[in-house]
Amino acid sequence: MPAATGEIVLGIDTSCDDTSCGIVKGGKKVLSSVVSSQDSIHAPFGGIVPEVASRAHVERIAWVVEEATERAGVSFEQVKAIGATQGPGLPGSLLVGWEFAKALSFAIGIPFIGVNHIEAHLFSPFLDREEEIDFPVLGLVISGGHTLLAYAKEPFRFSLLGQTRDDACGEALDKVARILGLPYPGGPHLEKAAEKGSPRRIKFPTAILPGTYDFSFSGIKTHAWRVFQENKYSREDIAASFQEAVINILASKLLYAINSLPVKSIVVGGGVVANRKLRNVLSHIQTESNIPVYLPSPSYTVDNGAMIAGLAYYLMKEGKASQKEEDIKPALSL
Ligand code: AMP
Ligand code: MG
DSSP, X not given: OOOOOSOEEEEEEOSSSEEEEEEEETTTEEEEEEEEEOHHHHGGGTSOOHHHHHHHHXXXXXXXXXXXXXXXXXXXGGEEEEEEEEESSOHHHHHHHHHHHHHHHHHHTOOEEEEEHHHHHHHGGGTTOOSOOOSSEEEEEESSSOEEEEEESSTTOOEEEEEBSSSOHXXXXXXXXXXXXXXXXXXXXXXXXXXXXOTTSSOOOOOOOTTSSOBOOHHHHHHHHHHHHHTOSOHHHHHHHHHHHHHHHHHHHHHHHHHHSOOSEEEEXXXXXXXXXXXXXXXXXXXXXXXXXXXXXXXXXXXOHHHHHHHHHHHHHTTOOOOTTOOOOTTOOO
């Protein structure tokens, strides 16, 4: 990759259960990305405990930021702006990163930019990528907290097309994994179990919500629970059939969108992108539709500060002024 040009921006995300800081040059070249995962802390509870998450953020944030500057070989004097997640997220978690970033920007005397966490996930496939991604772009975010389709005619102005009416896709995977007795976070464990099962033995009633860009996962989640109670099928077969049903819902909405709108590229962000079966289906959609599908590199699928720093750079270039007077927005949408 040629030497990156442009200002250095530091980004912080503490929206949920990962404490993260990334340093990005010119909006795209990641100089460092440090993510301190809290999975092992929340695992015994089978899900995220908000109070525990914010306390862990407090304990880790200073170390994570220091580690990110060290790994990037960058001093605070070289940083031109600081970005932090303004929302959506858990209030107690958001507050830690937001106030830390604000205090740091005051101390260094540089602009402070609030970033929408969902827009940052949609931006994550642009990180460390040399080739240009053509607009209009169709964006899909599939994470533990969100499932939505977005559309942008120009960089990076995404507007919402549709979203889940109940569970997020990762949340549904985690809940079914829990029903099957798999450890938290369940998505990757469910994927492993599914590899040993057949997706064809159990029929799932997939809710497609025709004519909308909305998703629904609670019906198939309940069906998984019922099938498990029947005690007729193996854990592996339930995992494989449920995973297939989730992927079918995602694929059908993507296809509906590319058949309804002018789309030159597709970007997908969020933790569920790590799923190999889903990646295969996305690659099939790319071949069939002739529309390139761009995925973030694995380290940027999870919540990370680099995607916040990258998007903050472009927001700054567009003239977004410093937001030192603003507060977190836990319910922020697109
Ligand atoms: P995020 O909210 O973006 O941090 O993503 C976390 C979500 O991604 C959780 O619900 C995980 O279970 C899910 N996830 C992570 N890896 C996989 C995988 N390989 N297959 C399915 N879901 C996954
Ligand atoms: Mg996220």
